[in-house]
Amino acid sequence: AQKITQTQPGMFVQEKEAVTLDCTYDTSDPSYGLFWYKQPSSGEMIFLIYQGSYDQQNATEGRYSLNFQKARKSANLVISASQLGDSAMYFCAMVGFYNYGQNFVFGPGTRLSVLP
Amino acid sequence: NAGVTQTPKFQVLKTGQSMTLQCAQDMNHNSMYWYRQDPGMGLRLIYYSASEGTTDKGEVPNGYNVSRLNKREFSLRLESAAPSQTSVYFCASSGQGYYGYTFGSGTRLTVV
Numbered sequence: 001a002q003k004i005t006q007t008q009p010g011m012f013v014q015e016k017e018a019v020t021l022d023c024t025y026d027t028s029d030p031s032y033g034l035f036w037y038k039q040p041s042s043g044e045m046i047f048l049i050y051q052g053s054y055d056q057q058n059a060t061e062g063r064y065s066l067n068f069q070k071a072r073k074s075a076n077l078v079i080s081a082s083q084l085g086d087s088a089m090y091f092c093a094m095v096g097f098y099n100y101g102q103n104f105v106f107g108p109g110t111r112l113s114v115l116p
Numbered sequence: 117n118a119g120v121t122q123t124p125k126f127q128v129l130k131t132g133q134s135m136t137l138q139c140a141q142d143m144n145h146n147s148m149y150w151y152r153q154d155p156g157m158g159l160r161l162i163y164y165s166a167s168e169g170t171t172d173k174g175e176v177p178n179g180y181n182v183s184r185l186n187k188r189e190f191s192l193r194l195e196s197a198a199p200s201q202t203s204v205y206f207c208a209s210s211g212q213g214y215y216g217y218t219f220g221s222g223t224r225l226t227v228v
Contacts, residue, residue, distance in 0.1 A: 002162040009156075035217070045159075045206065045219040091158055095217075104149065104208070104217070 002027045004092050005109035011112050013082045020067070021090050021110045028095030032077040036066065039089040039109070048090075051075055082114045095097040119143070122207050122220035129197040129227045137192040137223050139207030145218075148190035149174075149211045150182060152203040153222075159206060165190055197227045 003026045013019040025034065034047040051059045051066045060068045067076040075094075079086055092107040129135055139149065145181045146167045149157040151174075161174030165184040179201060181193045190209075194201060207220040 004158075013214075037219075043204065043210075043222050043224075046224075047217065048190070093159075104161065106150075106151075106160070108156060109159045 002105040005019045006107035008110045018080045023075045023092030025094050030098040033095050035093040036077045085115050087114045120220035127225050135197050140189045141209040145209035145211040149208045150192045150205045167202045204226045
């Protein structure tokens with residue numbers, strides 16, 4: 001079975017500083033994808049960044065980067081230069097491409113609060 | 117706008133009532149999903165449909181049924197609602213590759 005673990009229920013960061021949100025995963029699927037989603041208080045799920053298991057380089061999307069360590073099965077999200085609008089819930093998710101019919105598995109989430 | 121459309125956005129049911137949550141996507145995606153989100157638990161997969169004509173159980177299927185009506189539409193039915201089904205429900209769809217994972221805006225369901 002696939003599993004996502006996010007060990008930080010809540011995080012605080014000062015505006016303009018960087019923050020790392022932790023994510024570890026477990027899967028027996030040889031090919032998989034890792035995702036981060038942001039859920040603001042309005043409730044929608046916003047895609048942030050994707051990392052494929054065979055990608056050689058860590059993914060980056062603007063202020064978001066994914067620190068992918070395959071051997072450790074970790075996929076931490078790094079947000080640089082935090083902004084007040086980054087305050088939200090953040091979910092790590094994965095999908096196994098071969099064995100699990102492309103269904104997502106989500107972690108419990110981390111609530112990030114950016115302080116002015 | 118292209119995307120995933122869920123209806124209704126809000127619903128209150130009495131215990132034992134039935135209802136169907138509707139979901140439609142206009143991106144020609146093959147796969148569609150229903151998730152529920154409870155406080156502190158992230159999203160949990162209820163059912164998914166890898167392609168038109170197929171459906172499979174996810175992590176928490178009990179108390180729900182689904183219908184993949186056609187490629188565009190995937191509905192979720194609660195036959196006899198229970199307070200434990202109070203949650204926010206998300207529909208999602210995916211096409212080829214990762215970039216196809218798109219979520220609807222959610223349905224907030226309260227069962228009293």
